[in-house]
Amino acid sequence: MSSLQLHQIVKHYGAAPVIHGVDIDIADGEFVALVGPSGCGKSTLLRAIAGLEDISGGEIRLGGRVINDVAPRERNIAMVFQNYALYPHMTVRDNLAFALKLQGVDKAQIARRVEEAAEVLGLAALLGRLPRQLSGGQRQRVAMGRAIVRRPEAFLFDEPLSNLDAKLRVQMRTEIRALHQRLGTTTVYVTHDQVEAMTMADRIVVLKDGHVEQVGTPLDLYDRPRNAFVAGFIGSPAMNFIPGRLALADGARVVLTDDGLALPLPQPPAAPEGTRVLYGARPEHFALDGGEGLPAEVVVVEPTGAETQVALRLGHAGGQPIVAAFRERLALRPGERLSLRPQAAHAHLFDADSGARLN
Known part of the structure; x- marks a missing residue:
């Protein structure tokens, strides 16, 4: 097991920059998820750590040693791919043993x-x-087992669950989370699914x-997204x-x-009156009240069992679309009028132009 540091990582494809001076410090035994939309550079970073992509600048350290110029097979890093990458003509046993045979490990130790x-x-x-003859x-699991037998300093996962059903x-x-808790190996996990990241990772990038x-x-x-992008991506x-x-x-x-609706704030931000802003409210931070709140019209009702998610339009017809989530099992119909109260204590405020957090 080892710590992993990425310092000022830069990557260009020709003249086009795709990674711009990224710094990430991952502690020994930590589980870190890289998330973001398609094309944000998360898989490129993972492949750079593995040695499958050359970086244009910066430094990658594993356990304190610089590995920029170390060949992939010598980095002692195991990678689990999206498509499993199993050898179809080999049994599960032989798939698990293959990398150890290439390393010249003796047969008794391989078997163990x-x-x-x-x-x-x-x-x-x-x-x-x-x-x-196996399910997805x-x-x-076989792909993960092939990584485990190598006893690497770090595990890299590249969207390993995207081919599986919900x-x-x-x-x-x-x-995977239980496996990490058992082995304690430093893990970097790339996913486009922020729910995966939220439920599995110690920290998220x-x-x-x-x-x-x-x-x-x-x-x-x-709870404290730095800007509107993070606030909209997480959750x-x-x-x-x-x-x-x-x-x-x-x-x-x-x-x-x-359209003249007044949204409550937890505390006055430093920005002056008239500043154009985005008022952020998570779906679970709306409550129904007795007519004193914001008028809204029901558009779609989605009962999920644990909660009822409701798509609405604030104000009159054609108003701002929002989604509210209620723990109650509400019998609502499209077109029905409600009165909503946003919970001011949980409100987020962002600058409309830069997206930076204001409160």
Whole structure:
């Protein structure tokens, strides 16, 4: 196990820069997820750590040693790919043992490591099968087992669950997290699914256009996003953004929407009156009241069992679309009028132009 540091990593494809001076410091044994939209550079960073991509500038350190010019096979890093990358003509046992055979490990030790990995991953009964005889989840376990037997200094996961169905993804999330807790190996996990990142990682790195937008624990990013991009990316359903301007109403600072609705603030921000802002409210931070709040019209009702998600339009017809989530099982119909109260204590405020947090 080792710490991993990325210092001022730059990557160009020809004249086009795709990674712009990224700094990430990952502690020994930490599980860090890289998230962001397609094309943000997360998979490029992962491949650079593995040695599958050359970097244009910066320094990669594993366990304190610089590995920029170290060949991939000599970095002692194991990578689990999206497509499993199993050898179709080899049994599960042979797939697990293959890398160790290439390293010249003796047969007794190979057998012992394979058996240990199979036991950890529930593959003991499947060692004689070929990949085509396995389910998607079983193939993913084999891919993970092939990484485990090498006893690497770090694990790299490149969107490993994207080919699985929704139920199996949830199960495999739990298994990967439990595996990390058992082995304690430094892990970097790339995903486009922020729910995966929230539920699995010790810390999350949010990337956009090759830049790091924010690094923090899942709840840090959820409760105190640095800017509107992070606020909108982390959380499902996504945060609502209601445009408006800072104003005074009945002696209190509020956000006044374009159609005259007053949104409460937890505390006055430093920005002057008239500043154009985005009022951020997570779906679970709306409450129904007895007619004293904001008028809204129901558009779509989505009962999920645990909660009821409701798409609405604030104000009159054609108003600002939002999503609210209620723990109650509400019998609502499209077209029905409601009165909503945003919880001021949980409101987020962002500059409309820069997206920077104001409160």
